[in-house]
Amino acid sequence: MSKGxxxxxxxxxxxxxxxxxxxxxxxxxxxxxxxxxxxxQILKARNLKQREIADLLGIKQAEVSHLMNGHFSRFSMDKLVDFLKCLDHKITIEISPHQQGEPYHQVAFG
Structure with a gap:
């Protein structure tokens, strides 16, 4: 390691x-x-205004701001899944035995 x-x-x-x-x-x-x-990411790709996002997702404009700023703790997993359905995306839930060392929850996108 050099001096300083x-x-x-x-x-x-x-x-x-x-x-x-x-x-x-x-x-x-x-x-x-x-x-x-x-x-x-889906919402940004659609280039929608906050009012349009609020109408599309069925939430208040203030909640759109929280969502777009990454405050995901304000939304349940169920609510986020509902948003994906509103955005015309399919959600697949896979149940399998847990293997040691792997997480219990995983999210994969295709």
Whole structure:
């Protein structure tokens, strides 16, 4: 190490920032975040105004602002799934035995 340069400490992520930060419900928060992220990506691609988004999703314009700013904790997973249905996206739920080391909640997009 050269003089004057501090060693940077880092820790490899588990892939779930909520788990890395010690949240008890980390897997649900991660799944909700992924659902919310994709809702926002779809809305941005449609280039809609907040009023149009509110009408489309059946929510108040203030809630649209929270959604578009990534405040997904304000919405349940069910509500985010409803948004995807409003956006004409299919949702598939797969149930399978849990394997050690894998998350209980996973969200995959095709």
């Amino acid at each position: 340069k501090a060693k940077i400490e880092f820790e490899e992520s588990s892939g779930n920032v909520f788990a890395d930060l010690g949240f008890e419900d980390a897997e649900e928060l991660q799944a909700r975040g992924m659902l919310g992220f994709h809702v926002v």
